[in-house]
Amino acid sequence: MVTLELKSVEACYGRKAVFAAATTPEIRGGSLTALIGPNAAGKSTLFRRIAGQLRGAGQVRLRGAEPAALRYMPQDTAMTAALTVYEAVILAVKQGQAGWQLSARDLAAVDAVLARLKIGALAELHLAELSGGQRQLVSIAQTLVTRPAVLLMDEPTSALDLYRQYEVLDLLRDYAAETGAVAVLALHDLNQVMRSCATTIAVANGRVEAVGPSREVLTPTLIRRLYGIDARIEACSRGYPMMIVDGPGRA
Numbered sequence: 143m144v145t146l147e148l149k150s151v152e153a154c155y156g157r158k159a160v161f162a163a164a165t166t167p168e169i170r171g172g173s174l175t176a177l178i179g180p181n182a183a184g185k186s187t188l189f190r191r192i193a194g195q196l197r198g199a200g201q202v203r204l205r206g207a208e209p210a211a212l213r214y215m216p217q218d219t220a221m222t223a224a225l226t227v228y229e230a231v232i233l234a235v236k237q238g239q240a241g242w243q244l245s246a247r248d249l250a251a252v253d254a255v256l257a258r259l260k261i262g263a264l265a266e267l268h269l270a271e272l273s274g275g276q277r278q279l280v281s282i283a284q285t286l287v288t289r290p291a292v293l294l295m296d297e298p299t300s301a302l303d304l305y306r307q308y309e310v311l312d313l314l315r316d317y318a319a320e321t322g323a324v325a326v327l328a329l330h331d332l333n334q335v336m337r338s339c340a341t342t343i344a345v346a347n348g349r350v351e352a353v354g355p356s357r358e359v360l361t362p363t364l365i366r367r368l369y370g371i372d373a374r375i376e377a378c379s380r381g382y383p384m385m386i387v388d389g390p391g392r393a
């Protein structure tokens with residue numbers, strides 16, 4: 143079982159502290175965890191701190207996996223446009239590996255991830271030729287190809303059409319269930335969170351405001367506190383909880 147836990151974690155840029163002491167209970171692998179909060183709340187900053195790109199006091203405790211088995215997919219992925227899709231995913235396989243030789247296993251992993259994301263037909267295209275959504279799917283392929291034990295994905299569905307958003311979330315949920323990976327996704331769509339993510343971490347104003355099962359955390363009270371929005375939680379025709387937005391909260 144892979145788990146991730148934050149103990150009084152500080153995350154700052156120079157003297158500007160975004161989090162002074164973020165603490166969570168153990169986040170267990172095997173299902174998706176949402177990281178939610180308003181713009182500039184610190185979601186990307188917390189990912190960078192967990193991924194080791196920012197330093198600070200406190201402890202990021204990873205159990206059941208090595209730090210090298212963590213992959214962070216930033217919101218804006220810089221891609222070298224001269225590469226083809228296939229080459230870009232190969233490059234992701236070789237990251238952290240010694241040497242440039244490709245094994246049959248590496249090639250099979252690339253083929254498998256492209257097939258799973260249904261982008262095999264794009265393999266020979268250059269990244270510059272892709273649409274925004276296609277580029278996001280390639281980033282997801284690069285993130286998943288090494289089968290990481292910990293995934294931190296910053297708004298992984300933001301450029302995808304509605305069908306693809308749900309397809310990718312289902313794929314990530316299946317991946318976490320199959321591998322036992324801890325998978326934390328920063329998401330803005332709370333309906334997607336309620337449908338796909340077992341656990342939710344809510345952040346705002348440099349604090350972890352709530353952590354727990356999504357259905358318990360995502361209450362109208364919390365939504366109003368985080369976003370200033372009046373909302374109700376009802377059930378859709380398939381029984382999933384749905385947030386109905388009534389509008390900005392009245393003073």
Ligand SMILES: Nc1ncnc2c1ncn2[C@@H]1O[C@H](COP(=O)(O)OP(=O)(O)OP(=O)(O)O)[C@@H](O)[C@H]1O
Pocket residue numbers: 155158160179180181182183184185186187188
């Ligand atoms: N490189 C940086 N240097 C200094 N401050 C930064 C830097 N990156 C982000 N910040 C600041 O840190 C705070 C948190 O930003 P962050 O990008 O983590 O928010 P977020 O929750 O991911 O927002 P969004 O939902 O808009 O993507 C903001 O006040 C932002 O201005």
